[in-house]
Amino acid sequence: MVILFQSKPSIIACGAVAGPLERKSVFNSYFDSIVEDERWNQTTNEQGHSKMISEACDIVIKKANIKNLDIDFFLSGDLVNQMTPTNFAARELACSFIGLFSACATSVSSVIIASLLTDLGASQLAIAGASSQHNAIERQFRYPINYGAQKPATSQWTVTAAGYALIGKHKPDHPSVIAGTIGKVVDYGEVNPFHMGGAMAPAAFDTITSHLKKRKQKISDYDLIMTGDLGKIGLKILKAMLAQSGVKQDELQLLRDAGAEFYGEDESFQAGASGAGCSAAVFFSYIEQQLKTGRFNRVLLVATGALLSPLSFQQGETIPCTAHAIEITME
Amino acid sequence: MDPQEYQQLEQQITPPTPYVKNVLKAFLVGGIICTIGQAITYFFIIFFDFTDKTAGNATVATMVFISMLLTGFGLYRKLGQFAGAGSAVPVTGFGNAVISAAIEYRTEGLVLGVGSNMFKLAGSVILFGVGSAFFIALIKLILVSVGVLEW
Amino acid sequence: MLFLNFLIAFIVGGLICVIGQLIMDVGKMTPGHTLSILVVAGAILDGLGFYEPLIDFAGAGATIPITSFGNSLTHGALAEAEKHGWVGVLTGMFEVTSSGISAAIVFGFIAALIFKPKGKAN
Known part of the structure; x- marks a missing residue:
């Protein structure tokens, strides 16, 4: 379903923070802060996760030059069970809060909800975004950190990063959210939890094609279409699917993937980065800054999410996936 | 595109598992670990009067101790990524499974965390x-x- | 002679790991499934009387891989069963092979007290 945001809500300010390993990221210079301790000097990974979210929100608040009390809504999610890191960060922020779970697609689904609330006139300022912390996610979804299992070339590295955006009423000279697509849940029968790109590519394909169709656009109407965390192999699959549906080669070059690019060509990260914080940190730092400097005028951000749990995988279920998209322009 | 067509496309693009490379690496590392085990066995027989039969238990305990150090310093994880079954199949891999889980669940306490989850993998x-x-x-x-x- | 023993340990141990790798890669099994299969294989081989000769031949090449865990459990159970009949099947199992498990428990506990998990990439 495509939603048009009549009032064109703007991204007022953004904040992105990352862990020590993310220094290796090609987007490293766009992040607002990088922390040396992946636990943010807390006792547990989950507390560190929560602290990271608070820090990113504080940066947003500082950059926009507002106070905590000015924020109407906090819309966010992460990947830990029951999203406690986000819930605990919301306790610090003390504003109206709804936790959102779309796995790694939360970075965009939260912006869609924030834009809707702004469009309605219910929200003046809302913070939207997502985050993930490597250790907290790996121990829950896969193995203990120090367990020596061999990861295949298709596996992706969960990033430690958080990205948040402040969504407010339309403001000139700021990137504006003009349309969004809430994706369907797509399942093409992938069962391998170490091949997320392969599981999520069809969801990205479905959301991108339906957004373009409803908006009567072509890929070349955009300066960039960026997916969230398909990784190197997932991006190739998505491009092949688009090519099969008749998209030309030069148009395919406009497609990029945050997860595929995140750690550059470093092979120790296998197929690239993943995690809710991956797309959030890239969209709400690099992309926002490129829009502001006028390098891009119209982008489609498509965050993809694999809706599995450790239980569903052990019970032999396939991996259902979703993708949400927002169309952002800079006048 | 139906799921079957998609799975074909996915398989075409996904790089194949490097069977030969993986097998060679597993052979090499697994062999080296067993050779080290053999050396430790001889060590116990020569210096501590163990017999062929009894040195086995002492060797296993020593190997698990080495595994603890490698696991704790994050080296066994790197070895595992390189060697696959080569480091998982020897008894050091069993030690790694127990010890990594024990370290991981420390934050949930010694009883509910370490005690309950130590054998999660092993x-x-x-x-x-x-x-x-x-x-x-x-x-x-x-x-x-x-x-x-x-x- | 000593060198030959090392070489045999290397080759036999390496080959058992190769079987494990093939179960993982070709059979698409998780490490947990792979190790379970190998332990059962070791137990069966001992039941058929093949594992002890392998140990005599390969030394640590046969005692270090996890297959030897299945072997020693079975060996203990069989030895006690011979002496005490039905009850021995249960009581004999850990007679031979307590060291791997007790070492893992003790060192696991110590490691939990001193180490922290760190998520550095390889």
């Missing part, structure tokens, strides 16, 4: 080891008592 090895030993001994006992086999 528990299945113990279950299937004990289970199969039980049934094999039982079958042999029955065969001996009906006179088909002798001890």
Whole structure:
């Protein structure tokens, strides 16, 4: 379903923070802060996760030059069970809060909800975004950190990063959210939890094609279409699917993937980065800054999410996936 | 595109598992670990008067100790990524499974965390080891008592 | 002679790991499934009387891989069953092979007290 945001809500300010390993990221210079301790000097990974979210929100608040009390809504999610890191960060922020779970697609689904609330006139300022912390996610979804299992070339590295955006009423000279697509849940029968790109590519394909169709656009109407965390192999699959549906080669070059690019060509990260914080940190730092400097005028951000749990995988279920998209322009 | 067509496309693009490379690496690392085990066995036999039979237990305990150090410093994880089964199959891999889980769940406390989760990964090895030993001994006992086999 | 023993340990141990790798890669099994299969295989081989000769031949090449865990459990159970009959099947199992498990428990506990998990990439 495509939603048009009549009032064109703007991204007022953004904040992105990352862990020590993310220094290796090609987007490293766009992040607002990088922390040396992946636990943010807390006792547990989950507390560190929560602290990271608070820090990113504080940066947003500082950059926009507002106070905590000015924020109407906090819309966010992460990947830990029951999203406690986000819930605990919301306790610090003390504003109206709804936790959102779309796995790694939360970075965009939260912006869609924030834009809707702004469009309605219910929200003046809302913070939207997502985050993930490597250790907290790996121990829950896969193995203990120090367990020596061999990861295949298709596996992706969960990033430690958080990205948040402040969504407010339309403001000139700021990137504006003009349309969004809430994706369907797509399942093409992938069962391998170490091949997320392969599981999520069809969801990205479905959301991108339906957004373009409803908006009567072509890929070349955009300066960039960026997916969230398909990784190197997932991006190739998505491009092949688009090519099969008749998209030309030069148009395919406009497609990029945050997860595929995140750690550059470093092979120790296998197929690239993943995690809710991956797309959030890239969209709400690099992309926002490129829009502001006028390098891009119209982008489609498509965050993809694999809706599995450790239980569903052990019970032999396939991996259902979703993708949400927002169309952002800079006048 | 239906799911079957998609799975074909996915398979075409996904790089194939490097079977030969993985097997060679597993052979090399697994072989080296067993050679180290052999050296430790000789060490116990020569310096501590162990016999061929009794040195086995001491060797295993020493190997698990080494595994603890490598696991704690995050080196066993790197070895595992390189070697696959080469580092998982030796007893050091069993140690790694127990020790990595113990370290991981420290934040949930010694009882609910470490105690309850230590055998999260290695528990299945113990279950299937004990289970199969039980049934094999039982079958042999029955065969001996009906006179088909002798001890 | 000593060198030959090392070489045999290397080759036999390496080959058992190769079987494990093939179960993982070709059979698409998780490490947990792979190790469970190997333990059962070790137990069966001992039941058939093949594992002890392998140990005599390969030394640590046969005692270090996890297959030897299945072997020693079965060996203990069989030895006690011979002496005490039905009850021995249960009581004998850990007679031979307590060291791997007890070492893992003790060192696991110590490691939990001193180490922290770190998520550095390879």
